[in-house]
Amino acid sequence: MLTERQLFLLQLLVNDYILSAEPVGSRSIAKRDDVHYSPATIRNELADLEEMGYLEKTHLSSGRVPSEKGYRFYVDHLLSPAMLSDKEMHDIRKTYRQQFAETEELIRVTAKLLSEFTNYTAIMLGPELLETKLRHIQLIRLSESQGVMIIVTDTGHVENRLVSFPEEIRAEDIEKVVNVLNEKLNMVPLYQLQSRLETEIRDVLRQNASSYERVMSLLSEGLTISDPEKIFYSGRSKMLAQPEFQDVDKIISLFNVFEGKEIVRELMSMPSEGLHIRIGGENRLVGIKDCSLITTTYSAGGEHLGTVAVIGPKRMAYPRVVTLIDVLSKILTKSLNDRKSKE
Amino acid sequence: MLTERQLFLLQLLVNDYILSAEPVGSRSIAKRDDVHYSPATIRNELADLEEMGYLEKTHLSSGRVPSEKGYRFYVDHLLSPAMLSDKEMHDIRKTYRQQFAETEELIRVTAKLLSEFTNYTAIMLGPELLETKLRHIQLIRLSESQGVMIIVTDTGHVENRLVSFPEEIRAEDIEKVVNVLNEKLNMVPLYQLQSRLETEIRDVLRQNASSYERVMSLLSEGLTISDPEKIFYSGRSKMLAQPEFQDVDKIISLFNVFEGKEIVRELMSMPSEGLHIRIGGENRLVGIKDCSLITTTYSAGGEHLGTVAVIGPKRMAYPRVVTLIDVLSKILTKSLNDRKSKE
């Protein structure tokens, strides 16, 4: 169990290190106005904290640096969310007062704000299409043999894919089929489309369409939703300004993560409710084992839509990031709901 | 005027430097089997080439490095495109044999191939929507007050935007209007939509729609195409492996360019026909003044659609990149045409 004073010192030290990125010595702590102990006393306490695993030294006679366990403790017990200035809140609100044509735009804007206000990298996982619902299907023939199938979801997202038309198909048949689909599949979650197609729709189609087999394959082609995860970054280069990334090798491995898709799995593995923090090695993905990841989710109409994340060094300004990610995910959710309620 | 031997040596030196990234000395040139002069002779020639501005030294007694003028000369007069191995050609062709649902997918794939085969960063400018033509307009009502306007172009691209419905509008009116639009605006380039709307359509609408004013504003809202430039990167982190980017400051300024949109202007300022190379300071954009940019364009149906580019250090493997960018832009164009001709 930690004493009151140890808690206090740990908090001071972490805060200090977050700001300075330099190992913190007993002297510099003692110099603060709110600390009334001598460096020697503080040294004793810090040595105890180190023994318990909350602090580390970079070398034998350096100041102390929080260990991952130290950050974890800080985050779990000592963290008090930062306040945003009036100006900041005002700027944020102002940004969201615009009308956004697409959900995607709204997500991008949120990512941008997040990275600019935190000075770290923001990552957003786009609406998980699978969970959204079908609003409208449209089939537009581009030519004899090709067409575009357009799928509009209840979130206003428009998904489109090229389909090849069987040659012998009749225009009326297509129209009939599309009508049936819109009638039967309205508000069905996208991930159910395939199976619904196989069951309910099958029978109806058999009656209506003359070239049943071909139409089915066309629909099946069009309604296969693949790889729906869209990933948005903002402020990747912010990481380069962090002192922990002055090392080119570290930059390389981090930016390789940014180019790849493994990060999606990492983000999907976060619990879907509330705000979560993974510190350093707590991340599954080795490429970010020197980073901390803070995530939460956004939603619309009570439905989980996607993930908001900030990635930064372990020495992250946790209080501020926690506040910002919370505020922005909520305002994003609200904006999405507002759009929805206009319907 | 350069002598035969000077040409030869310049070419050797540039090739060597491209491979090694190290200043090239007279000795190492003399050691080659195809060089029959002593280091001293070569030193004399190199000194002349330096005097003429084609070479530079990094310090007084270092080997030589091509100057920008040297690269320019190399590119203009000494460059012979590289050959691709059978395996490479085969891999490329194989990739394009897949069916691609969207033009965008095809562009992404091209970018990926380009960056992986060159080991530099590929940049693609997406189809410039403005020049493509309207194929179909669709208005889907999501709710009482909102809807999605979907615009399908002849390239198979689908553009969609949220529009707000005037409250008093009648469903039949909308349908009528959409029919008129599809009839009158088919195959009209997107950039003309606004003006066509103001002229031809105006009159027809006045007769058909009861709430003319409101419909017009809705259409105007939906048909405003803004910021159509889509930019695709692939292999940004490849730059980090280049020896010239071991310096963190350089990385920062380069990646700032990658995050920004100024690069679009740079790419748009390249002549639209054929293959072009900008070396170092020839680029307008200061952030890439230590880089070379090779661009060409891709098209479909004879129409310029977008730009293919590779960015790398000035010491770029020009022969190989020139070949690859040429091959890939052509195969991309071909793929787009094939899709088109299926119509």
Place this chain on the structure above:
DNA sequence: GTTAGCACTCTCTTTATCCGAGTGCTAATT
């Protein structure tokens, strides 16, 4: 015209040295 020889230049690496910040421990102080 070409080349060997040589003094010279400059970078890069290694080694030595010093400085300062910080620690742990002990003994004195409160």
Place this chain on the structure above:
DNA sequence: AATTAGCACTCGGATAAAGAGAGTGCTAAC
């Protein structure tokens, strides 16, 4: 018993000196 002053010690980082290596320019010989 808790706190603090004092002090020897450790280590990283900055700075300087020295030496090796690669390359040059120039001169004189081939």
